[in-house]
Amino acid sequence: MRISRAGLLVAIAVLVPIVVELRTVLVHLGVEMSVTETGLLAAAMVGVLLAWAVAPDVRGRKRSNGESE
């Protein structure tokens, strides 16, 4: 993994305010999303984050964090 499991959990938590605020921002850009659509967007974002986290680092870097998971 490119990120520790705890780091991933924190990143998912940080997505919550981003999604919540994004819905309001999008309304001001003329895009209205229902709660269901917002939930789906959140799920997609978490999916992308998970895919990034578990994919091998193309630059071959090792995870620098010495945390034990």
Added chain:
Amino acid sequence: MSLGANSGTYLDQFPGEAKVIRTAFYSSFIALGIGALMGLLQVFHRLDILRLIPSEDYYSYLTLHAVLLVLTFSIFFLVGVFTWAVTTSLDRGLEDLRYTWGWYGLMAVGTLMAGVAIIGGFFDSIPMSAAVLYTFYAPLQAHPLFYLGLALFIVGSWLAGLDWFRSWWAWRSENPDERIPLPTFMALTTTLFWIISSMGVAISVVVFLLPWSLGLIGQVDALLTRTLFWFFGHAVVYFWLMPAYMLWYVMLPKISGGKLFSDPLARVVFVLFLILSTPTGIHHQYLDPGIAEGFKFIVMVNTMFLLLPSLLTAFTVVASMEHGARQRGGTGYFGWLRALPWRDPVFAGMALAGLMFAAAGFSGMINAGMNINYLVHNTWWIVGHFHLTIGTAVALTFMATTYWFLPQLTNKEIWSKSVGLAQVLLWFVGMTLMSNAMHRSGLVGVPRRTAEPQYSGFDYEVAAGSMAELNMQVAIGGTLLFISTLLFLTVVVMTVWGSKVDTLPANGYAETLSGPEDAPLVLDNLKLWTAIAVVLVVLAYALPLASIIGRRGLFGPGGSPSPQFIDTLVFTGQAIVDSAVGVIR
């Protein structure tokens, strides 16, 4: 001082002081538990999900929730933190533990008295009530026990501050050429503005509200007592915040694996808070009639200056965290973030609290702006704002650092760091949902401080989604926050129940990249900064207070105090004020 210079945990180094701090923390956690339950019941009542009591008793919920969380939870915790900071950084115990237990006892008795008066409001058989909310604005009147309890609590906190000063004075006499260690400097500057600012509420309570509730005087002036309350009411926010700031400065870099970026910058920040915290309170009164717009404008400018220390803090703390991450092998513009110890609830909780505080700063600027404040004044926006400041920046930092302090104070390992991490993340998510919905509700005019925000035949038009969705967001957020509180208390109880270990890290705090030797000596001149703080307070408040008293008298229009000796005192006082106003004009 290098940290961990004395080996062993805090309990090993200062067993007597550790007992006092533990007791203060436990008092704080009891208040947190009860206050959080009141918060959940309040959310359910207001949203009409579950109503256990009639709506007229809602204000007792609200008062208990606010007093227990913003005064009792936060102040009991912070007196413990500052006691730790002073003793650790001076490397000496307090001067007299009997005195220390004395101020703790005063605060505990004061809390009990105020709490009994509030809880009495729930029972018809108990002839007392204090449903006056945290601000206790007249003409709302509480039982005398409430005011007396608050007065004792505040006096107890003053005596705590004096305790830290006594330690510093004793240390200074033995180390005349040394700079004040940073944590002690932070505790002392905070104490100074706390004493200056809480004079306002002390006068309001002791001179006006308590005699009024006892029937000694017939009426009080609502505007004067409100103004005296806000003399203290904004600075108290910084009284809660400064220990959180201190922990971000002296603990977060250490937990990150690095050093504090700059000791001098940290000192500048605390000096700025000392001089600017109090002359800002009138920004809570932008909509109060009876205070001239010019005074409000001056206070707005003072408030905007407070952005500076907050931005300095954001820079210094993030720079320190980056330094720590790079020490742990982190690289890249943002890649270093991955090297931070996110697994540790102490770090994760403090970092997320800091992140939420940035959002609180933005909404705070809106509150502080005179014109745009009119849009959000007395709406749910304000409640959303202070749940980000005291409710997250402070509360989440305090809970997260408990996972560091508790082992230091008990010699026992934290029961479960994984549960601790889940707890701080749950708080972050819950507060995001609740606070966001409160802010957005406030923008469309949903009022605060009411059990019945629903109006028949009227719909709020929210910008995105619907009111029902916002209400649901508040309900879900409030529930997550309550669950997070329960998890926190579970970890505390299970930790205290655990067995002692001897593998805990030594007590200490972060070393610095740029130390006190780089800070100008003048920064340690507490007399100078206190004098400037007092002058600024006089400039901000003398004319508004003289104007209020000059026009309305000390007791408001038509107010006639009794018994007669008060009348005489008032007559003399008014003559002095009139003369002063005449000279000023």
